Amino acid sequence: MPLLILLAVPAVLVLQRRLSRRPQRWPGLVLPLLCFVFSLGFCAWLGFFSHPSGGYVLRTADGLYHHFDTLQDANRFAEKQTDGLLQFSHPTSAVPAGALALRLGVAFAAVNAVTAVLLFLYWRARRGPRLHVAKKKRPG
Structure with a gap:
Protein backbone atom coordinates (compact mmCIF):
# COMPACT_ATOMS: atom_id res chain seq x y z
CA MET A 1 0.00 0.00 0.00
CA PRO A 52 -20.49 13.82 20.42
CA SER A 53 -22.53 12.45 23.32
CA GLY A 54 -21.31 10.55 26.34
CA GLY A 55 -21.28 6.79 26.54
CA TYR A 56 -19.59 3.73 27.95
CA VAL A 57 -16.36 2.18 26.76
CA LEU A 58 -15.44 -1.45 27.29
CA ARG A 59 -11.97 -2.84 26.68
CA THR A 60 -11.79 -6.58 26.13
CA ALA A 61 -8.89 -8.94 26.79
CA ASP A 62 -7.89 -8.87 23.11
CA GLY A 63 -7.21 -5.12 23.42
CA LEU A 64 -10.22 -3.88 21.45
CA TYR A 65 -12.30 -0.93 22.62
CA HIS A 66 -16.09 -1.02 22.22
CA HIS A 67 -18.25 2.11 22.53
CA PHE A 68 -21.85 1.98 23.74
CA ASP A 69 -24.37 4.75 24.14
CA THR A 70 -26.36 3.17 26.97
CA LEU A 71 -25.50 1.11 30.03
CA GLN A 72 -27.93 -1.61 28.96
CA ASP A 73 -26.12 -2.11 25.64
CA ALA A 74 -22.77 -2.27 27.43
CA ASN A 75 -24.07 -4.82 29.97
CA ARG A 76 -25.57 -7.00 27.21
CA PHE A 77 -22.23 -7.01 25.39
CA ALA A 78 -20.30 -7.73 28.62
CA GLU A 79 -22.51 -10.73 29.45
CA LYS A 80 -21.75 -12.31 26.04
CA GLN A 81 -17.98 -11.95 26.43
CA THR A 82 -16.12 -15.13 27.30
CA ASP A 83 -12.65 -13.57 27.26
CA GLY A 84 -13.45 -11.24 30.12
CA LEU A 85 -13.23 -7.52 30.37
CA LEU A 86 -10.08 -5.65 31.28
CA GLN A 87 -11.68 -2.27 31.74
CA PHE A 88 -15.17 -0.81 32.07
CA SER A 89 -15.33 2.94 31.97
CA HIS A 90 -17.76 5.15 33.78
CA PRO A 91 -19.93 7.32 31.58
CA THR A 92 -17.75 9.62 29.56
CA SER A 93 -18.75 13.22 29.57
CA ALA A 94 -20.29 14.57 26.42
Missing part, protein backbone atom coordinates in the same frame (compact mmCIF):
# COMPACT_ATOMS: atom_id res chain seq x y z
CA PRO A 2 2.71 2.58 0.83
CA LEU A 3 4.42 1.74 -2.47
CA LEU A 4 1.18 2.50 -4.30
CA ILE A 5 0.94 5.87 -2.56
CA LEU A 6 4.58 6.66 -3.33
CA LEU A 7 3.89 5.99 -7.00
CA ALA A 8 0.52 7.76 -7.09
CA VAL A 9 1.63 11.09 -5.59
CA PRO A 10 4.16 11.98 -8.33
CA ALA A 11 1.75 10.72 -11.00
CA VAL A 12 -1.02 13.00 -9.71
CA LEU A 13 1.35 15.97 -9.57
CA VAL A 14 2.54 15.37 -13.14
CA LEU A 15 -1.05 14.94 -14.31
CA GLN A 16 -2.06 18.20 -12.60
CA ARG A 17 0.83 20.04 -14.23
CA ARG A 18 -0.12 18.73 -17.68
CA LEU A 19 -3.79 19.52 -17.25
CA SER A 20 -2.99 23.01 -15.99
CA ARG A 21 -0.87 23.82 -19.03
CA ARG A 22 -3.67 23.08 -21.48
CA PRO A 23 -5.13 26.14 -23.25
CA GLN A 24 -8.55 25.59 -21.69
CA ARG A 25 -8.89 26.53 -18.04
CA TRP A 26 -11.23 23.80 -16.77
CA PRO A 27 -9.04 20.65 -17.16
CA GLY A 28 -6.58 22.01 -14.59
CA LEU A 29 -9.37 22.56 -12.09
CA VAL A 30 -10.73 18.99 -12.21
CA LEU A 31 -8.32 17.42 -9.70
CA PRO A 32 -8.57 20.26 -7.14
CA LEU A 33 -12.36 20.10 -7.41
CA LEU A 34 -12.33 16.33 -6.84
CA CYS A 35 -10.08 16.78 -3.78
CA PHE A 36 -12.38 19.47 -2.40
CA VAL A 37 -15.50 17.32 -2.88
CA PHE A 38 -13.69 14.41 -1.22
CA SER A 39 -12.83 16.63 1.77
CA LEU A 40 -16.47 17.67 2.14
CA GLY A 41 -17.56 14.03 2.05
CA PHE A 42 -14.87 13.00 4.53
CA CYS A 43 -15.82 15.75 6.97
CA ALA A 44 -19.52 14.85 6.65
CA TRP A 45 -18.64 11.21 7.36
CA LEU A 46 -16.48 12.21 10.32
CA GLY A 47 -19.18 14.46 11.74
CA PHE A 48 -21.85 11.81 11.29
CA PHE A 49 -19.90 8.96 12.88
CA SER A 50 -18.25 10.91 15.70
CA HIS A 51 -19.66 10.34 19.14
CA VAL A 95 -17.87 16.07 23.93
CA PRO A 96 -18.58 19.80 23.72
CA ALA A 97 -19.86 21.06 20.39
CA GLY A 98 -16.79 23.29 20.12
CA ALA A 99 -14.49 20.28 20.32
CA LEU A 100 -16.39 18.55 17.52
CA ALA A 101 -16.26 21.71 15.41
CA LEU A 102 -12.53 22.01 16.07
CA ARG A 103 -11.98 18.37 15.11
CA LEU A 104 -13.93 18.86 11.87
CA GLY A 105 -12.05 22.09 11.11
CA VAL A 106 -8.66 20.45 11.56
CA ALA A 107 -9.71 17.48 9.42
CA PHE A 108 -11.03 19.82 6.71
CA ALA A 109 -7.79 21.82 6.68
CA ALA A 110 -5.60 18.69 6.64
CA VAL A 111 -7.45 17.04 3.78
CA ASN A 112 -7.54 20.29 1.82
CA ALA A 113 -3.75 20.64 2.03
CA VAL A 114 -3.65 18.44 -1.08
CA THR A 115 -6.22 20.72 -2.74
CA ALA A 116 -4.01 23.72 -1.93
CA VAL A 117 -0.96 22.04 -3.51
CA LEU A 118 -2.93 21.22 -6.66
CA LEU A 119 -4.29 24.78 -6.89
CA PHE A 120 -0.77 26.13 -6.42
CA LEU A 121 0.45 23.99 -9.33
CA TYR A 122 -2.49 25.25 -11.40
CA TRP A 123 -1.70 28.87 -10.53
CA ARG A 124 2.02 28.44 -11.36
CA ALA A 125 1.25 26.83 -14.70
CA ARG A 126 -1.34 29.45 -15.66
CA ARG A 127 0.79 32.46 -14.77
CA GLY A 128 3.67 31.28 -16.95
CA PRO A 129 3.90 32.04 -20.64
CA ARG A 130 0.43 31.94 -22.12
CA LEU A 131 -0.37 29.39 -24.72
CA HIS A 132 -2.02 31.13 -27.63
CA VAL A 133 -4.12 29.19 -30.04
CA ALA A 134 -4.37 30.75 -33.45
CA LYS A 135 -7.99 31.42 -34.29
CA LYS A 136 -9.14 30.61 -37.77
CA LYS A 137 -10.30 33.62 -39.69
CA ARG A 138 -13.58 33.36 -41.43
CA PRO A 139 -13.51 34.09 -45.10
CA GLY A 140 -15.30 37.25 -46.11
Whole structure:
Protein backbone atom coordinates (compact mmCIF):
# COMPACT_ATOMS: atom_id res chain seq x y z
CA MET A 1 0.00 0.00 0.00
CA PRO A 2 2.71 2.58 0.83
CA LEU A 3 4.42 1.74 -2.47
CA LEU A 4 1.18 2.50 -4.30
CA ILE A 5 0.94 5.87 -2.56
CA LEU A 6 4.58 6.66 -3.33
CA LEU A 7 3.89 5.99 -7.00
CA ALA A 8 0.52 7.76 -7.09
CA VAL A 9 1.63 11.09 -5.59
CA PRO A 10 4.16 11.98 -8.33
CA ALA A 11 1.75 10.72 -11.00
CA VAL A 12 -1.02 13.00 -9.71
CA LEU A 13 1.35 15.97 -9.57
CA VAL A 14 2.54 15.37 -13.14
CA LEU A 15 -1.05 14.94 -14.31
CA GLN A 16 -2.06 18.20 -12.60
CA ARG A 17 0.83 20.04 -14.23
CA ARG A 18 -0.12 18.73 -17.68
CA LEU A 19 -3.79 19.52 -17.25
CA SER A 20 -2.99 23.01 -15.99
CA ARG A 21 -0.87 23.82 -19.03
CA ARG A 22 -3.67 23.08 -21.48
CA PRO A 23 -5.13 26.14 -23.25
CA GLN A 24 -8.55 25.59 -21.69
CA ARG A 25 -8.89 26.53 -18.04
CA TRP A 26 -11.23 23.80 -16.77
CA PRO A 27 -9.04 20.65 -17.16
CA GLY A 28 -6.58 22.01 -14.59
CA LEU A 29 -9.37 22.56 -12.09
CA VAL A 30 -10.73 18.99 -12.21
CA LEU A 31 -8.32 17.42 -9.70
CA PRO A 32 -8.57 20.26 -7.14
CA LEU A 33 -12.36 20.10 -7.41
CA LEU A 34 -12.33 16.33 -6.84
CA CYS A 35 -10.08 16.78 -3.78
CA PHE A 36 -12.38 19.47 -2.40
CA VAL A 37 -15.50 17.32 -2.88
CA PHE A 38 -13.69 14.41 -1.22
CA SER A 39 -12.83 16.63 1.77
CA LEU A 40 -16.47 17.67 2.14
CA GLY A 41 -17.56 14.03 2.05
CA PHE A 42 -14.87 13.00 4.53
CA CYS A 43 -15.82 15.75 6.97
CA ALA A 44 -19.52 14.85 6.65
CA TRP A 45 -18.64 11.21 7.36
CA LEU A 46 -16.48 12.21 10.32
CA GLY A 47 -19.18 14.46 11.74
CA PHE A 48 -21.85 11.81 11.29
CA PHE A 49 -19.90 8.96 12.88
CA SER A 50 -18.25 10.91 15.70
CA HIS A 51 -19.66 10.34 19.14
CA PRO A 52 -20.49 13.82 20.42
CA SER A 53 -22.53 12.45 23.32
CA GLY A 54 -21.31 10.55 26.34
CA GLY A 55 -21.28 6.79 26.54
CA TYR A 56 -19.59 3.73 27.95
CA VAL A 57 -16.36 2.18 26.76
CA LEU A 58 -15.44 -1.45 27.29
CA ARG A 59 -11.97 -2.84 26.68
CA THR A 60 -11.79 -6.58 26.13
CA ALA A 61 -8.89 -8.94 26.79
CA ASP A 62 -7.89 -8.87 23.11
CA GLY A 63 -7.21 -5.12 23.42
CA LEU A 64 -10.22 -3.88 21.45
CA TYR A 65 -12.30 -0.93 22.62
CA HIS A 66 -16.09 -1.02 22.22
CA HIS A 67 -18.25 2.11 22.53
CA PHE A 68 -21.85 1.98 23.74
CA ASP A 69 -24.37 4.75 24.14
CA THR A 70 -26.36 3.17 26.97
CA LEU A 71 -25.50 1.11 30.03
CA GLN A 72 -27.93 -1.61 28.96
CA ASP A 73 -26.12 -2.11 25.64
CA ALA A 74 -22.77 -2.27 27.43
CA ASN A 75 -24.07 -4.82 29.97
CA ARG A 76 -25.57 -7.00 27.21
CA PHE A 77 -22.23 -7.01 25.39
CA ALA A 78 -20.30 -7.73 28.62
CA GLU A 79 -22.51 -10.73 29.45
CA LYS A 80 -21.75 -12.31 26.04
CA GLN A 81 -17.98 -11.95 26.43
CA THR A 82 -16.12 -15.13 27.30
CA ASP A 83 -12.65 -13.57 27.26
CA GLY A 84 -13.45 -11.24 30.12
CA LEU A 85 -13.23 -7.52 30.37
CA LEU A 86 -10.08 -5.65 31.28
CA GLN A 87 -11.68 -2.27 31.74
CA PHE A 88 -15.17 -0.81 32.07
CA SER A 89 -15.33 2.94 31.97
CA HIS A 90 -17.76 5.15 33.78
CA PRO A 91 -19.93 7.32 31.58
CA THR A 92 -17.75 9.62 29.56
CA SER A 93 -18.75 13.22 29.57
CA ALA A 94 -20.29 14.57 26.42
CA VAL A 95 -17.87 16.07 23.93
CA PRO A 96 -18.58 19.80 23.72
CA ALA A 97 -19.86 21.06 20.39
CA GLY A 98 -16.79 23.29 20.12
CA ALA A 99 -14.49 20.28 20.32
CA LEU A 100 -16.39 18.55 17.52
CA ALA A 101 -16.26 21.71 15.41
CA LEU A 102 -12.53 22.01 16.07
CA ARG A 103 -11.98 18.37 15.11
CA LEU A 104 -13.93 18.86 11.87
CA GLY A 105 -12.05 22.09 11.11
CA VAL A 106 -8.66 20.45 11.56
CA ALA A 107 -9.71 17.48 9.42
CA PHE A 108 -11.03 19.82 6.71
CA ALA A 109 -7.79 21.82 6.68
CA ALA A 110 -5.60 18.69 6.64
CA VAL A 111 -7.45 17.04 3.78
CA ASN A 112 -7.54 20.29 1.82
CA ALA A 113 -3.75 20.64 2.03
CA VAL A 114 -3.65 18.44 -1.08
CA THR A 115 -6.22 20.72 -2.74
CA ALA A 116 -4.01 23.72 -1.93
CA VAL A 117 -0.96 22.04 -3.51
CA LEU A 118 -2.93 21.22 -6.66
CA LEU A 119 -4.29 24.78 -6.89
CA PHE A 120 -0.77 26.13 -6.42
CA LEU A 121 0.45 23.99 -9.33
CA TYR A 122 -2.49 25.25 -11.40
CA TRP A 123 -1.70 28.87 -10.53
CA ARG A 124 2.02 28.44 -11.36
CA ALA A 125 1.25 26.83 -14.70
CA ARG A 126 -1.34 29.45 -15.66
CA ARG A 127 0.79 32.46 -14.77
CA GLY A 128 3.67 31.28 -16.95
CA PRO A 129 3.90 32.04 -20.64
CA ARG A 130 0.43 31.94 -22.12
CA LEU A 131 -0.37 29.39 -24.72
CA HIS A 132 -2.02 31.13 -27.63
CA VAL A 133 -4.12 29.19 -30.04
CA ALA A 134 -4.37 30.75 -33.45
CA LYS A 135 -7.99 31.42 -34.29
CA LYS A 136 -9.14 30.61 -37.77
CA LYS A 137 -10.30 33.62 -39.69
CA ARG A 138 -13.58 33.36 -41.43
CA PRO A 139 -13.51 34.09 -45.10
CA GLY A 140 -15.30 37.25 -46.11
